[in-house]
Amino acid sequence: MADRVLPFKKDRDTGGFFAAADRHELVYRACNDCGASINPPHARCAACGSWNTGWKQASGKGRLFTWSVVEQQIHPAFPTPYTIVVVALEDDPSVRYVGYLDGAHDLKADMAMRVRFEPTEDGGALPQWIPDNAR
Amino acid sequence: MDELAIAARDKCAIAGIGVTDYMKDSGRSVLSLATEAALAALDDAGLAPEDVDGIVRCNHDQITHNDLGSSIGVTDLTYWGETGPGGVGPCAMVGQAMAAIMGGLANTVLVFRALNGRSEDRFGQGQHMTKGAPVIGGRSTYDEFFMPFGLMTAGQTFALMTQRHMTQYGTTSEHLGHIALACREYANRNPRAQMRDRALTMEDYMAGRMISSPLRLYDFCLETDGAAAVVVTTAERAKDLKAKPVLIRGQAGGCPTDMRGGMMFPVVMREDPTEPGGKRAGETLYRKTGIGPDEIDVAQIYDCFTISILLQLEAYGFCKKGEGGPFSASGALRPGGSLPINTGGGHLSEGYIHGMGHVIEAARQMRGESSSQVEGAETCLVTGGPLPTGSALMLRRA
Numbered sequence A: 001m002a003d004r005v006l007p008f009k010k011d012r013d014t015g016g017f018f019a020a021a022d023r024h025e026l027v028y029r030a031c032n033d034c035g036a037s038i039n040p041p042h043a044r045c046a047a048c049g050s051w052n053t054g055w056k057q058a059s060g061k062g063r064l065f066t067w068s069v070v071e072q073q074i075h076p077a078f079p080t081p082y083t084i085v086v087v088a089l090e091d092d093p094s095v096r097y098v099g100y101l102d103g104a105h106d107l108k109a110d111m112a113m114r115v116r117f118e119p120t121e122d123g124g125a126l127p128q129w130i131p132d133n134a135r
Numbered sequence B: 001m002d003e004l005a006i007a008a009r010d011k012c013a014i015a016g017i018g019v020t021d022y023m024k025d026s027g028r029s030v031l032s033l034a035t036e037a038a039l040a041a042l043d044d045a046g047l048a049p050e051d052v053d054g055i056v057r058c059n060h061d062q063i064t065h066n067d068l069g070s071s072i073g074v075t076d077l078t079y080w081g082e083t084g085p086g087g088v089g090p091c092a093m094v095g096q097a098m099a100a101i102m103g104g105l106a107n108t109v110l111v112f113r114a115l116n117g118r119s120e121d122r123f124g125q126g127q128h129m130t131k132g133a134p135v136i137g138g139r140s141t142y143d144e145f146f147m148p149f150g151l152m153t154a155g156q157t158f159a160l161m162t163q164r165h166m167t168q169y170g171t172t173s174e175h176l177g178h179i180a181l182a183c184r185e186y187a188n189r190n191p192r193a194q195m196r197d198r199a200l201t202m203e204d205y206m207a208g209r210m211i212s213s214p215l216r217l218y219d220f221c222l223e224t225d226g227a228a229a230v231v232v233t234t235a236e237r238a239k240d241l242k243a244k245p246v247l248i249r250g251q252a253g254g255c256p257t258d259m260r261g262g263m264m265f266p267v268v269m270r271e272d273p274t275e276p277g278g279k280r281a282g283e284t285l286y287r288k289t290g291i292g293p294d295e296i297d298v299a300q301i302y303d304c305f306t307i308s309i310l311l312q313l314e315a316y317g318f319c320k321k322g323e324g325g326p327f328s329a330s331g332a333l334r335p336g337g338s339l340p341i342n343t344g345g346g347h348l349s350e351g352y353i354h355g356m357g358h359v360i361e362a363a364r365q366m367r368g369e370s371s372s373q374v375e376g377a378e379t380c381l382v383t384g385g386p387l388p389t390g391s392a393l394m395l396r397r398a
Helices: A015-022 B003-008 B030-045 B065-072 B086-102 B154-169 B173-187 B202-207 B265-269 B278-289 B306-315 B324-329 B356-367
Strands: A027-031 A053-057 A061-070 A082-089 A096-102 A112-119 A125-131 B012-019 B054-058 B079-083 B109-116 B210-212 B225-234 B246-254 B298-300 B379-384 B390-397
Touching: A015 A027, A015 A053, A015 A125, A061 B154, A061 B210, A082 B154, A096 A125, A096 B265, B003 B278, B012 B030, B012 B086, B012 B356, B030 B065, B030 B109, B030 B225, B054 B065, B054 B086, B079 B086, B086 B109, B086 B225, B086 B246, B086 B356, B086 B379, B086 B390, B109 B356, B154 B210, B154 B265, B154 B306, B173 B202, B173 B306, B173 B324, B225 B356, B246 B278, B246 B356, B278 B306, B278 B379, B278 B390, B298 B356, B306 B324, B356 B379, B356 B390
Parallel strands: B054 B079, B054 B109, B298 B379
Antiparallel strands: A027 A053, A061 A082, A061 A112, A082 A096, A112 A125, B012 B225, B012 B246, B109 B225, B246 B390, B379 B390
């Protein structure tokens, strides 16, 4: 991929997600006291008021919430067509992550998806999502 | 709780409106556009730049209060305000002007939006957001969860919401097409609209190329160069000015309890991404103004995309949740329908001034000057960008 767009990985609220991804682990932010998920991640749990929050391991499985096949070329890193997927985690469907799929795909709402770690040129990895029945 | 809102009903007015042409390439600076629109609004009201003591801008505008003040010749600026984000701005900007006046912070407030949205800064080209940076996001933007995964633009975000609405409620492309066609019909009657001479049929709509499925070409608004401004002052004073005043009944913002941080992308993480911020803005506005959806004669609904209108028709209570498609296809939105919307053509067919054009067209309706004047219209709802929050404004004929 040309001119790859890499995430800023050192944000104090979100960096833990990308550090885990570099180790090929999928995590999400959750409250250690009340268990509520916090996504996108931040330090304080608004549900119970606790600052005692942390990263929870996710199974790497989820369901397709919505998607779009992009046909209009926007950025050189993403040649068209490609597909944007939004996946709800099996662990807690209120946590959703966005993934990139090369090409146009025939997808169905609620289909099973699984995570796949895509190596990036900075030596790390990004969690991407593919249909669970894909090889 | 609402005593102050009730006391403020109809106490302020839009005393003047001004616009530039809406164009593809203005060939001029954004400041020149803002200046032309502001001076036109003042002239319309019969006021001079020296009368202005307040300016409210949109947070996405490149023009600041002192830029505009110095260009038009404001001599005693006592109040300036800013809100947004982006297209959420205009209704809230008018509300901020009203609040400043009611609070005694200013007497005559200019509210403006100016952009070279086609020739310079095209919102549809996501890479302007990356600005060539080696890494993207961080600092509470949350862009790092989206842009590195190919979600770069508003169009793609709304496409994800549209697909979800289609999955949940069986909404179709043809439903969206009816919205595009209704707006085009109004534009065809509006000499200022960029699409004044271009008819649109359902065949044309369906043949439009796919941009980000399920959204096609005619689901998208027109990137535009242009500016629009209004002058807000007390209703009492506006009575004696040159133009017919338009009463500001009230203004409200809103967002879902499940709001999430960031700008627009995190909306796809909300429990229900198809509920725009406008749902609660509408509920609050109706309560504070005492005017409900059944009493609204005409509406200017923020339309960055066709789906934006569909979702807001549901959110503002014009139809039930999930029924925005069939309601749009019923003809209600078209000239002569039960809910004429975007009577100048809107963002989809008149021009994209980031919501400010909707305030202008609402004022024209309440002055009886629209190119698609709704006979006897006394109330007009205006809405602002549906993401990440919503804002709404109720105007009344004086």
